[in-house]
Amino acid sequence: MVSASHTRTPSILSRYNQAMRRLMCVTAHPDDEAGGFGGSLRLYRDRGVETCVLCLTPGQAATYRGAARTDQELAALRRKEFAASCEVLQVSRGIILDYADGQLHRLDVYNVVREVTRYVRELRPQVVLTFGPEGAVTAHPDHSMASVFTTLAVQWAGRSNRYPDHFNDGLAPYRVQKLYYGTANFTLLERQPISPSPITAVIDISQYLETKIAAFHAHASQAPLFPIFENTIRQRGPNEMFHLAAVSSPGSIRQETDLFDGIQED
Numbered sequence: 001m002v003s004a005s006h007t008r009t010p011s012i013l014s015r016y017n018q019a020m021r022r023l024m025c026v027t028a029h030p031d032d033e034a035g036g037f038g039g040s041l042r043l044y045r046d047r048g049v050e051t052c053v054l055c056l057t058p059g060q061a062a063t064y065r066g067a068a069r070t071d072q073e074l075a076a077l078r079r080k081e082f083a084a085s086c087e088v089l090q091v092s093r094g095i096i097l098d099y100a101d102g103q104l105h106r107l108d109v110y111n112v113v114r115e116v117t118r119y120v121r122e123l124r125p126q127v128v129l130t131f132g133p134e135g136a137v138t139a140h141p142d143h144s145m146a147s148v149f150t151t152l153a154v155q156w157a158g159r160s161n162r163y164p165d166h167f168n169d170g171l172a173p174y175r176v177q178k179l180y181y182g183t184a185n186f187t188l189l190e191r192q193p194i195s196p197s198p199i200t201a202v203i204d205i206s207q208y209l210e211t212k213i214a215a216f217h218a219h220a221s222q223a224p225l226f227p228i229f230e231n232t233i234r235q236r237g238p239n240e241m242f243h244l245a246a247v248s249s250p251g252s253i254r255q256e257t258d259l260f261d262g263i264q265e266d
């Protein structure tokens, strides 16, 4: 049985300055925020959007471990690297939970979704980003599970009959307006096969390409990955691609260049 032993912040709202537009990104490992979403995180921050990254594990099962001798040491190291990356991306709030890296598929779905739902209800993002269920180009099962947990949390956060105990703490049902899966226009031959979500939004991050790479480089324990990451990023062009997976107002799909297109501010 894998369990989360972290303690939650009693009230995020009390020290969270809520902007008009809010973006939440749910990832699995420290470095996902930079590699998967870094350009968009920084771009929307520069546009005045409050950004939150919720990372489900401290990455303690990574292949590359720096000077860490134990999983605990690696987790501590990677929490610092995550904070440094969030600084580069100017993320308003970076949160790492304490679930076990590599084991997300073994967790109790209802309990993990409870926790993600709670963050959605507290932070009230209009737009949520996560991986697609294929697990991104790396096909990592933790990425797939982050997608599953987040997809359910986005749907359930708006319902009065899901986790009603949250409402005793002053929270209310909250409806996210758009859920996007990160996706790509390529696959990696050396990895397991994936069936990615079709691209419905392309975000031009050309201004932020170097920032994205710098944020990835903040994860110094993962230095052996830097050359392949940088090559891939530079070869694939200055875009981040997304699939619009859910909307609060039903409608047909169309191609987008702005994740906040059509968003109603509150």
Ligand SMILES: [Zn+2]
Pocket: 028, 029, 032, 140, 143
């Ligand atoms: Zn990852």
